[in-house]
Amino acid sequence: LLLSTYPFQTGRGVMKAAILAGMLLPAVAVGVSAAPVVLNPGFEAPVLADGANSGSPTFWVVVNPGFDVGLFNPTSSSYTLHNPLSAPAAGQNVGYIGNGGGSLCQAVGGVIQVGNTYTLTVAIGRRADVGTFPGYAIEIRATTSGNVKATSSSANPAAGTFVNAVASFTAVSDADTGSALTVCLTGVGQQTNFDEVSLTPVELTSFSVE
DSSP, X not given: OEEXXXXXXXXXXXXXXXXXXXXXXXXXXXXXXXXXXXXXXXXXXXXOOTTOEESOOTTOEEESGGGTEEEEOOOTTTOSSBTTBOTTSOSSOEEEESSSSOEEEEEEEOOOOTTOEEEEEEEEEEOTTSSSOOOEEEEEEETTTOOEEEEEOOOOOOTTEEEEEEEXXXXXXXXXXXXXXXXXXXXXXXXXXXXXXXXXXXXEEEEEOO
């Protein structure tokens, strides 16, 4: 007997019980898939001294490195609170796109499953020592095809601060069903910072009672 469907947050280990005719009955989850995992989400590896930068953030792939892409440990000239950085950022380092046109990407695994919702959240930073905010895009892509499943570019932090940007999609049955996931962070000018990258699946999970 199929009772209902509930969103299930992967990794939290909590499931709701089904109630039928005023009685608490056991619930069994169906179709829970592996969750994507973002490695080095705060760009803390490798460790950098204040003001230093690197073109090789651990676990991230630099796309178009000629556009000045990598990670950076800001000083107080960029962010008043920099050690650690202020929320929603954290730690000391950030990813950066220096001149626009480059990207930081990571294949994060998981599986695109019909009915599941995937939400990418990234802290977007605007340096105080750079003029007009240049802009950015964050994307969830299907790893196999490279198709962009969700994108966001509307967050506009005040100088010297970070705000969260969110991109989300609910999977439908298409050619990308079953593909793993990739996240990409792209800059469009000089200079956007990125931190605290997370990709969270909320699974549409059926509960049944026998």
